[in-house]
Amino acid sequence: MTSFHSELYRLAGYSKKTNPEILLSAERMPICELAAPETNTGYSCIFNWASMRYSFISDSVKSILGYDKSKFFEKGLDFSLSIIHQADLQKLRELHLAIFNYYYNTPSGQRSKLRFSYNLRIITANNSIIHILRQSTFSGFTSDGKPILEYINSTDITSFGYHSMVLTVHRLSATGIYVKCYERKFGETELLLSERERQVLELARQGLTTKQIAQQLYLSVETVKSHRKHIIAKAGGGNITTAINRLIGKSAL
Known part of the structure; x- marks a missing residue:
């Protein structure tokens, strides 16, 4: 497990001493597969934070990134991190720190209503660079509020150009509308x-x-x-x- 991989596991609230019963329970959680985008501009996946493995990846990932989904299942998060643009990888560390700080500062009963969105660049199988928008929500939690499943939709937004990495957090309101409650830009000055x-x-x-x-x-x-x-x-x-x-x-x- 790489240092970044381990760091993300810790930020999510887990440790190497995580109770085996939690891991077993997480593996047995029913997976509701996401519908793959029909426009061929995006792909979806489900990531299990307790086991640090992908539970589902849509077939459309190959048409967007050029990699067969089996690579993500076989090599896991380390492979996903290896294809992120190097200039964005360090920012991604700080972005996930911000995500989980916001997550754990939110009452446990409200965490499932949060939607996290951020953009980053990924290196495709043919060595080109594309700009991706990721939007995710958490579902399934441990008794002490740790996230288990993360449902992620990724869209190719390369045509919009790339300026900087931005994280936004929206909360689902009582009227069923997502309202923005947090935004942060990750600029070069932080480096x-x-x-x-x-x-x-x-x-x-x-x-x-x-x-x-x-x-x-x-x-x-x-x-x-x-x-x-x-x-x-x-x-x-x-x-x-x-x-x-x-x-x-x-x-x-």
Whole structure:
């Protein structure tokens, strides 16, 4: 399991010591297959976070990416990560940190109503680069609220061009309409920071205190304080709020 693979597993709330009963239960969950897009511009899949395996992939993935779906079943998430454009791969780390921070800061009863959307570039089998929009929802949860199944629809939006990676979160309202409640742009300026500094910056943006950040990242308070100082210095601001605004920008919560 690659380091990024392991990191995503941890962000989703799981660990190497995950109860075997949870894994067995996840494997037995009934799968409602998604209807493959008829326009040949997209594909769909279901990813099981408990087992870190794909449960379903539509046949149309080959017409979009050029890879047979058997590769995704055989090689799993590591293969999916290997075909992401290198410039977007690091941003994807911070994007998933933002996704799961938002997920776990949402009451457990509301998590199934969230829809996460983001764009990224993928390298196809013939070595061309296409721009994909992914939209996903979670379904099936452990007793303590961890996500099990993620239903994902991916659409080829190459014709729209590529500017930057953007994450949006919508929540299903009582009237049955998805309402945007969060947006964040992942720009090149964030790459000035180290991986750990970006994690500290995102958690500070979420409103966590230095002590809370230390607990979540398994760091000492002094180490987090040091990271905050480096972030502020790189942003050229006088405090962490200024650094957030300059490096991330204001996001709607």
